[in-house]
Amino acid sequence: MPTNNKNKSVLFFSPHPDDHFSAAGTIFKLKEKGYDYYEVLFANGETGGHLGKTQVDPNELRGIRSLEFEKASVLFGTKKYYKLNIPNNDIHYTRDLMFELIKIIREVRPSLAIIPHTTDYHRDHREVSEISADALLRADNSFALHLGERYRVPVILQCRGINPLLKIDMLVDISEQYSKVLDLVEIYNSQVTPRMLQYVESLPSLSGYYMRAKYAEEFEIPRNLPIIPNDVLADLA
Numbered sequence: 001m002p003t004n005n006k007n008k009s010v011l012f013f014s015p016h017p018d019d020h021f022s023a024a025g026t027i028f029k030l031k032e033k034g035y036d037y038y039e040v041l042f043a044n045g046e047t048g049g050h051l052g053k054t055q056v057d058p059n060e061l062r063g064i065r066s067l068e069f070e071k072a073s074v075l076f077g078t079k080k081y082y083k084l085n086i087p088n089n090d091i092h093y094t095r096d097l098m099f100e101l102i103k104i105i106r107e108v109r110p111s112l113a114i115i116p117h118t119t120d121y122h123r124d125h126r127e128v129s130e131i132s133a134d135a136l137l138r139a140d141n142s143f144a145l146h147l148g149e150r151y152r153v154p155v156i157l158q159c160r161g162i163n164p165l166l167k168i169d170m171l172v173d174i175s176e177q178y179s180k181v182l183d184l185v186e187i188y189n190s191q192v193t194p195r196m197l198q199y200v201e202s203l204p205s206l207s208g209y210y211m212r213a214k215y216a217e218e219f220e221i222p223r224n225l226p227i228i229p230n231d232v233l234a235d236l237a
């Protein structure tokens with residue numbers, strides 16, 4: 001199980017351009033501690049909702065959401081993102097996708113990977129959760145070694161989506177990063193309804209209550225991918 005913690009980094013698996021907001025406070029926190037941030041973006045969200053419009057033009061929405069994603073990447077200071085350009089609402093397992101993910105994991109060799117949770121309300125999110133977990137397992141197998149040297153990401157966490165986690169295994173205090181999370185949410189003009197803002201404010205506040213902090217983000221440890229303690233755990237404190 002070769003590991004490489006020389007360069008501390010986070011790899012986020014994002015189904016759509018705005019899904020990283022679920023763990024944004026944690027990502028900002030680790031960026032402040034010198035981590036590099038990488039992201040895999042599966043789909044471009046072109047068939048999602050477009051705030052204020054009853055008719056959605058997929059080409060127009062793809063353009064708008066790509067621009068929002070670019071702005072968000074500047075705010076995060078993303079070192080590199082991998083756009084997979086899968087058609088929206090059509091994310092599913094293929095051997096090619098699995099190979100692509102394994103290649104990315106073995107190339108980035110992150111200290112922490114964050115994926116959606118398995119009980120997310122959105123099918124694309126659930127698919128990304130399952131496929132990413134499989135790829136993270138297989139990246140450490142003697143499987144498809146032409147894709148790079150095997151690597152086990154020591155800490156893998158599932159984040160919440162639009163619905164909260166059913167089981168919370170870890171809380172991260174993001175009180176100091178919360179204003180940046182609001183800056184990020186503001187970038188997503190095409191997606192953020194007033195009701196969504198209510199969620200963005202209330203859930204981190206509830207999670208904060210559990211750990212006696214103002215705001216927190218919550219995570220679940222995936223089945224079959226237990227944590228291998230490393231510096232990340234101290235850096236999340």
Ligand SMILES: [Zn+2]
Pocket residue numbers: 015016019122125
């Ligand atoms: Zn999404």
